Amino acid sequence: MSEAVFYIFAVAAVAGATLCILQRNPVASAMWLMSTMFSLAAIYVLLGAELIGILQILVYVGAIMVVFLFVIMLLNLTHATSDMRGPGTVGATVVIIGLLLIELLALWRYTPRRLAAELAQAPVLADPATVFAAGELSRQEAAARGVVGALAAPLFQIYLVPFEITSILLLAAIVGAVVLAKRKI
Amino acid sequence: MTGPTFLGPALGLSAVLFSLGVAGVLLRRNAIVLFMCIELMLNAVNLTFVALAQLHGASGYIMVLFVMTVAAAEAAVGLAIILAVFRQRQSVDLQNINLLRG
Amino acid sequence: MTFIHAVWLAVALPLAGFLVNGALALWRPRAKGLVSVVGAGVLLGAFAVSLGVFLELWREPPHVPIVVRLWSWLPVERLQVDLAFQVDQLSAVMLLIVTGVGSLIHLFSVGYMKEDPGYARYFAYLNLFVVFMLVLVLGSSFPVMFIGWEGVGLCSYLLIGFWFTEKANADAGKKAFIMNRIGDFGFLVAMFFIWRTFGSLDLAYVTEHAPDMLLPGGAIVTAITLFLFLGCTGKSAQIPLYTWLPDAMAGPTPVSALIHAATMVTAGVYLVARTNVLFALAPLSSTVVAGVGALTALFAATIGLRQYDIKRVLAYSTVSQLGYMFLGVGTGAYVAGVFHLATHAFFKALLFLGSGSVIHAMHHAYHATHSHDDAQDMRNMGGLRRYLPWTFGLMVIATLAIAGIPPFSGFFSKDEILAAAFARGGDIPVYYLFYAMGVVAALLTAFYMARLMAMTFLGANRTGEKERAHLHEAPWIMTGPLVVLGVLSLAGGALNLPHFVGGHAALERWLEPVMEPGTKLTRLVMPEGSTEYLLVGAAVAIGVLGLVLGFRATLRRPILPARQAPADTGFGLVLNRKYYVDELYDAVVVRPFAWLSRVVLWKGVDQGLVDGVGVNGAAWVSRLAGGGLRLLQTGQVGIYVVLFLVGALWILRAVIR
Numbered sequence: 001m002s003e004a005v006f007y008i009f010a011v012a013a014v015a016g017a018t019l020c021i022l023q024r025n026p027v028a029s030a031m032w033l034m035s036t037m038f039s040l041a042a043i044y045v046l047l048g049a050e051l052i053g054i055l056q057i058l059v060y061v062g063a064i065m066v067v068f069l070f071v072i073m074l075l076n077l078t079h080a081t082s083d084m085r086g087p088g089t090v091g092a093t094v095v096i097i098g099l100l101l102i103e104l105l106a107l108w109r110y111t112p113r114r115l116a117a118e119l120a121q122a123p124v125l126a127d128p129a130t131v132f133a134a135g136e137l138s139r140q141e142a143a144a145r146g147v148v149g150a151l152a153a154p155l156f157q158i159y160l161v162p163f164e165i166t167s168i169l170l171l172a173a174i175v176g177a178v179v180l181a182k183r184k185i
Numbered sequence: 186m187t188g189p190t191f192l193g194p195a196l197g198l199s200a201v202l203f204s205l206g207v208a209g210v211l212l213r214r215n216a217i218v219l220f221m222c223i224e225l226m227l228n229a230v231n232l233t234f235v236a237l238a239q240l241h242g243a244s245g246y247i248m249v250l251f252v253m254t255v256a257a258a259e260a261a262v263g264l265a266i267i268l269a270v271f272r273q274r275q276s277v278d279l280q281n282i283n284l285l286r287g
Numbered sequence: 288m289t290f291i292h293a294v295w296l297a298v299a300l301p302l303a304g305f306l307v308n309g310a311l312a313l314w315r316p317r318a319k320g321l322v323s324v325v326g327a328g329v330l331l332g333a334f335a336v337s338l339g340v341f342l343e344l345w346r347e348p349p350h351v352p353i354v355v356r357l358w359s360w361l362p363v364e365r366l367q368v369d370l371a372f373q374v375d376q377l378s379a380v381m382l383l384i385v386t387g388v389g390s391l392i393h394l395f396s397v398g399y400m401k402e403d404p405g406y407a408r409y410f411a412y413l414n415l416f417v418v419f420m421l422v423l424v425l426g427s428s429f430p431v432m433f434i435g436w437e438g439v440g441l442c443s444y445l446l447i448g449f450w451f452t453e454k455a456n457a458d459a460g461k462k463a464f465i466m467n468r469i470g471d472f473g474f475l476v477a478m479f480f481i482w483r484t485f486g487s488l489d490l491a492y493v494t495e496h497a498p499d500m501l502l503p504g505g506a507i508v509t510a511i512t513l514f515l516f517l518g519c520t521g522k523s524a525q526i527p528l529y530t531w532l533p534d535a536m537a538g539p540t541p542v543s544a545l546i547h548a549a550t551m552v553t554a555g556v557y558l559v560a561r562t563n564v565l566f567a568l569a570p571l572s573s574t575v576v577a578g579v580g581a582l583t584a585l586f587a588a589t590i591g592l593r594q595y596d597i598k599r600v601l602a603y604s605t606v607s608q609l610g611y612m613f614l615g616v617g618t619g620a621y622v623a624g625v626f627h628l629a630t631h632a633f634f635k636a637l638l639f640l641g642s643g644s645v646i647h648a649m650h651h652a653y654h655a656t657h658s659h660d661d662a663q664d665m666r667n668m669g670g671l672r673r674y675l676p677w678t679f680g681l682m683v684i685a686t687l688a689i690a691g692i693p694p695f696s697g698f699f700s701k702d703e704i705l706a707a708a709f710a711r712g713g714d715i716p717v718y719y720l721f722y723a724m725g726v727v728a729a730l731l732t733a734f735y736m737a738r739l740m741a742m743t744f745l746g747a748n749r750t751g752e753k754e755r756a757h758l759h760e761a762p763w764i765m766t767g768p769l770v771v772l773g774v775l776s777l778a779g780g781a782l783n784l785p786h787f788v789g790g791h792a793a794l795e796r797w798l799e800p801v802m803e804p805g806t807k808l809t810r811l812v813m814p815e816g817s818t819e820y821l822l823v824g825a826a827v828a829i830g831v832l833g834l835v836l837g838f839r840a841t842l843r844r845p846i847l848p849a850r851q852a853p854a855d856t857g858f859g860l861v862l863n864r865k866y867y868v869d870e871l872y873d874a875v876v877v878r879p880f881a882w883l884s885r886v887v888l889w890k891g892v893d894q895g896l897v898d899g900v901g902v903n904g905a906a907w908v909s910r911l912a913g914g915g916l917r918l919l920q921t922g923q924v925g926i927y928v929v930l931f932l933v934g935a936l937w938i939l940r941a942v943i944r
Contacts, residue, residue, distance in 0.1 A: 134242030
């Protein structure tokens with residue numbers, strides 16, 4: 001059952017992405033990207049990362065894409081003409097994407113067992129449960145303290161320093177954006 | 186949920202989305218659309234992190250959080266730059282933004 | 288501390304003199320008094336040291352050279368060359384000659400160069416020359432000798448071109464230096480051969496081991512000696528590298544006396560005498576040496592017959608007498624060669640200094656009347672006996688010495704050489720030819736010397752009415768050294784009086800330990816008894832005949848002053864123009880080299896290759912590469928992204944595999 005759901009949302013995501021990159025109108029591109037992000041949020045929930053899914057919608061769709069739309073409206077780009085590159089670039093793109101896909105689709109066949117075996121470097125397929133103990137731990141944590149609670153401990157204990165640095169990063173971004181967008185400095 | 190699910194397909198989907206993002210970056214001349222395709226790529230990476238977080242623990246989710254934060258900051262600053270460039274050149278077509286030509 | 292161990296002082300004193308005079312030349316050129324004291328003083332000091340060394344050796348003559356080591360100069364694995372001086376009988380003789388005659392000439396120069404603005408510079412160079420000459424004769428190994436060898440060439444260049452503001456003088460200096468360098472090449476090649484054969488460049492070592500390590504008459508020893516002799520032809524002005532010496536007369540006369548008569552040009556003879564064992568092992572080379580010497584003696588004598596510049600006559604005379612010395616050492620009579628070296632130093636220096644007195648007087652006379660006539664042309668002289676009596680008398684002594692009239696010194700030395708050549712003829716018949724050439728050269732020597740004396744001092748004076756009043760004898764500072772040299776020219780024969788006049792052949796016995804390695808192998812048997820008397824008689828007769836013929840031929844017709852004199856014709860012109868040898872060298876050697884330098888090396892290599900390909904080419908390649916790389920910087924973000932992704936793909940590939 002959940003497989004079917006997964007595949008539906010996967011197809012929706014791919015379709016959204018394809019249309020995003022092919023649309024002439026930037027507003028349309030933005031809309032399709034939002035749809036892709038919605039699909040992805042659903043997939044996150046399916047994968048057991050409910051918090052991430054919600055955050056995806058709140059932050060990505062609700063904030064970032066809205067800013068994009070603001071800027072598009074501000075610059076009045078709604079009536080853009082085609083801005084695809086020439087055939088040369090299309091050819092090069094096809095080649096590159098082809099190579100990329102060939103490289104990466106090798107990942108489709110991975111199962112946890114196989115991954116565990118590769119990581120443990122054992123001739124016999126190792127047990128994913130023993131190799132990947134951390135995953136099980138996080139699930140127990142989630143069961144005990146809820147989805148948000150499971151994230152809270154690592155975030156404020158192990159990853160405290162990056163957390164603080166990120167806040168500085170955001171401050172820099174704010175200041176930078178304000179300064180850059182002013183008409184007269 | 187018992188055990189990780191959809192590992193392979195999720196990774197494959199991520200690969201496809203990433204490739205589509207790359208194609209978009211290569212094919213489009215509009216700066217804003219280019220940016221959007223970069224966001225697409227970031228999303229694909231997020232999907233990879235989440236898929237593997239089932240195996241490696243909460244650190245995957247933390248990474249996703251940080252990626253989202255950085256993406257937000259980057260979007261803000263990047264769009265501000267595009268605004269500034271638009272003011273100078275009246276265009277966001279990358280073909281015209283070539284002052285770095287050597 | 289013994290004098291022998293302080294022999295380095297003999298070198299250090301003139302070196303100090305050079306430094307002091309050099310400094311004075313740069314900052315206080317007018318301090319002539321101090322320069323005179325320092326310049327001549329250091330030479331007299333060096334002479335004192337040389338005397339001390341000689342007396343100590345006299346008391347206890349060594350059988351092997353005493354080496355005074357100063358410091359290690361080239362310690363390179365197998366090649367171990369020290370800066371060391373070697374004191375033995377031969378170097379003592381050379382020391383005395385160089386410092387003794389040198390001191391006299393320094394004293395002479397004090398008077399001669401008094402009015403010259405470059406006074407301090409002159410004495411600085413002269414002192415430096417003595418330093419290098421002493422290093423040459425004292426050197427205990429070939430490289431140290433080579434330092435001196437090159438150094439005297441340098442000083443010769445500096446002193447010949449002393450009045451360099453005249454292009455002709457600078458050219459003469461260049462010519463001397465370059466021809467010397469050709470000879471130096473020969474010396475170097477010989478050193479390489481010696482190193483290869485012996486593994487050492489030490490003179491004592493080579494002398495000791497030569498008979499064991501070299502095949503007598505073999506190719507290697509012949510090569511070594513022939514290349515060494517090439518060096519000698521350059522330094523001692525033998526055929527084919529002699530043309531620089533007559534031109535070198537462009538320098539001040541005392542320089543000609545010291546360098547081109549008494550010391551530097553004798554370095555070649557010294558070299559052969561020092562390496563006598565090598566030459567004794569190579570009979571072919573010795574014959575070449577003797578032959579070239581005899582030929583040069585004759586050839587130069589003929590040229591001297593028709594020269595009008597007094598110094599030129601003496602220059603060709605020097606070349607000729609050097610030929611005699613080489614004839615002597617080539618024959619195997621090494622002592623005879625050195626003996627002639629000593630006596631020649633005395634009488635040739637006297638002749639040059641005497642001519643210096645004459646030129647000094649002529650210059651004064653012409654200067655006073657603002658005349659532009661040549662003060663050195665003998666046709667402008669004549670009858671100077673009345674005005675320069677001392678100079679005349681002393682030069683007569685020298686003339687008799689060079690002509691080989693007993694009991695003057697030149698007779699004994701020249702006679703010994705000719706006797707040795709004759710004796711060698713018994714083994715190798717070609718030496719009879721050399722003997723004959725030597726005899727003819729002796730005749731011509733007497734002839735041109737008589738001609739010189741007659742044209743300069745006898746007959747009517749052609750200098751001019753007004754100039755005559757200003758002709759006077761040189762001051763005592765100049766005439767004094769002449770007197771000393773006159774005494775030596777007269778009595779110098781006592782150095783090596785032969786047995787048949789009751790002498791003890793002192794020099795022969797003194798130098799025996801040094802020459803023994805060579806004489807042991809050459810086994811020269813000097814003529815005795817009736818043969819000896821016959822040869823002596825012949826030599827004297829030739830000398831007298833030459834003098835008489837010379838006087839008569841010169842004074843037969845009145846001589847006209849240079850301005851009015853007719854040009855030479857026929858064979859006389861050929862002689863006057865030195866057989867056109869200089870012109871020949873110019874066409875055959877100089878022009879092709881100049882062409883090679885200009886067309887091939889300058890235009891071809893320097894401009895074409897180095898500038899064109901190297902410098903400009905590098906720039907062109909840079910521009911090309913830069914131009915190519917510039918195409919990457921389009922400023923188009925799209926292209927950058929493509930390249931970025933290509934790189935990312937690459938990394939991905941590397942990581943995944």
